[in-house]
Amino acid sequence: AIGAVPAMWKGCSFPCLKPVAGYFQELLDRLAMLQKWHDVAAPTVFWVSGFFFTPAFLTAALQNFARARNIPIDTVDYDFKVMGMDPSKYTTSPPTGVYIHGIYLEGCGYDATNEQLCESQPKVLYVPGPVLWLEAK
Structure with a gap:
């Protein structure tokens, strides 16, 4: 076509x-x-939807954390923290893990004031999600 x-x-x-x-x-x-x-x-906030294979990026961030602490990667995981909507507000990298932006939410809305999911608006299928801190632990 x-x-x-x-x-x-x-x-x-x-x-x-x-x-x-x-x-x-x-x-x-x-x-x-x-x-x-x-x-x-490296950016302080990664545009996660810009990666070809996101799981490799997420695993690499965990590997960096595990290697820096000389611990097995299979003992490391992420905690997810909701941050603000504006990625430009984050001018330094988080102490552990990574900040990401570029996610989209389907079937719901996002209330940035209360930092929570909400009902979607009529005829709106996707909305941008907030910056997330994937905190390695």
């Missing part, structure tokens, strides 16, 4: 339901994130 991402690309790329123009913009955003990480430093 005109404007669709070719099937061959979909087979070896990140999941994306956008037409080809949106796909390219997302690809450029992902590349910019990785390039900045390489050239400057």
Whole structure:
């Protein structure tokens, strides 16, 4: 179909339901994130939906925590703490684990004032979620 991402690309790329123009913009955003990480430093808040295989990133963060403390990785896990909605407010990395943003909630809303899930708005399928602190323990 005109404007669709070719099937061959979909087979070896990140999941994306956008037409080809949106796909390219997302690809450029992902590349910019990785390039900045390489050239400057790791971000203080990671755009988790920008990763191709998120489980590998989450495991690597646990490995970093476990290695720094010389403990087995299978004894380490995450506690999840809800932070604010604005990732730019977090200018330093957390003491353990990682901050992430870029999650979306389906079938509900998010009340940022009370930091809790709420009823979804009519005809709104997805809403952006808050920054989360995945605290390694």
